[in-house]
Amino acid sequence: MSEHGTEECGGYNAMSKAYKKNPSIELYVKLRREDPDAEIEVSVIGGIEQLFYLEPELGKYGFDPALVASAMDADPNAISELSLQIMEKMIEVKVLAKSGETHLARRGLVVPDKLINWLVACMLDALSWTGELYIPRDLIVLIRERLGGSNPEYEQASRAHEMRSDAISIGGQLLAQGITPSFRMLAKAFGVAPSTVKRWFPNGEFMQEVARRSAWFDKDGKLRPTKEIFGRALHKK
Structure with a gap:
């Protein structure tokens, strides 16, 4: 078996296929416990079709689809830039809210949590399927902020x-x-x-x-x- 959950002859190995068919934590833990040394490719989110589908949504909130595409290819510079842009938009909302602005979500000024979560998941999955398991610090800070910030x-x-x-x-x-x-x-x-x-x-x-x-x-x-x-x-x- 070659690296990154694929067979030497090409294609994903059996465990990777099983997980991709049913990407639940129950199955993942079961597979890992059964064979701790197995390589399981875990990416299940993102792709060119999803990017095309979400292009209007990305544009609505000021995200360049080309930048997102590069992040999906695990380009570390693109991942850092996209992470910074997401955090900048989160900061803008905080500033507006503190200044007394209201109805921010209705006015389209708040990037939906579901979009931020999808972008983060895409970046993480990109690191898995490309085998580039280096996480830029900008993405680390973004994820930490989403998980409760620096002062939990x-x-x-x-x-x-x-x-x-x-x-x-x-x-x-x-x-x-x-x-x-x-x-x-x-x-x-x-x-x-x-x-x-x-x-x-x-x-x-x-x-x-x-x-x-x-x-x-x-x-x-x-x-x-x-x-x-x-x-x-x-x-x-």
């Missing part, structure tokens, strides 16, 4: 957890020097609102955590040696 909930929660820990350390350092920390002090240090810092301690445990962490520092606010810190903790137990 898990990232927010993780950063909040990290900042909470840092707040406890700073508070402990201040307390060790005889300064009682406040939400306002810490908010200024982190560049956030005091209410944000308060939300990191929903059960009112801020001073308790700070008092415990203050043992890590001496009266000048300098971090004690690790052995001394953990020695104290073990001694208390």
Whole structure:
């Protein structure tokens, strides 16, 4: 079997044909589990007929069909340019919405999600059937934005957890020097609102955590040696 899911004599191999006939994740996972080393060509979206059909729709929203055709051939420059154009149109809509513009979709100013999704899928599938499995960063940013952006909930929660820990350390350092920390002090240090810092301690445990962490520092606010810190903790137990 040659590369990219084809037979040496030409044409797609049996697994690629099976998937293309029924491109479901259930079948794909089944095929991959049955033969983890098999090459399955997965492109099922796009093509010249689809491009001809959607040419009026593409033109309506300012996309050059020739550029889309090049992206369908996995031209990295075309993929980058098309990805940038899509993001520019998404940005334009955000700006208009913030300025108070209304009925944007009805006025044809919003590129439909279904068209954006189709273009993204075409670009990804092009990378599969051509074997050019290099994804331009512009397409990565576009896909990430479609999946929730650069600040999804898990990232927010993780950063909040990290900042909470840092707040406890700073508070402990201040307390060790005889300064009682406040939400306002810490908010200024982190560049956030005091209410944000308060939300990191929903059960009112801020001073308790700070008092415990203050043992890590001496009266000048300098971090004690690790052995001394953990020695104290073990001694208390």
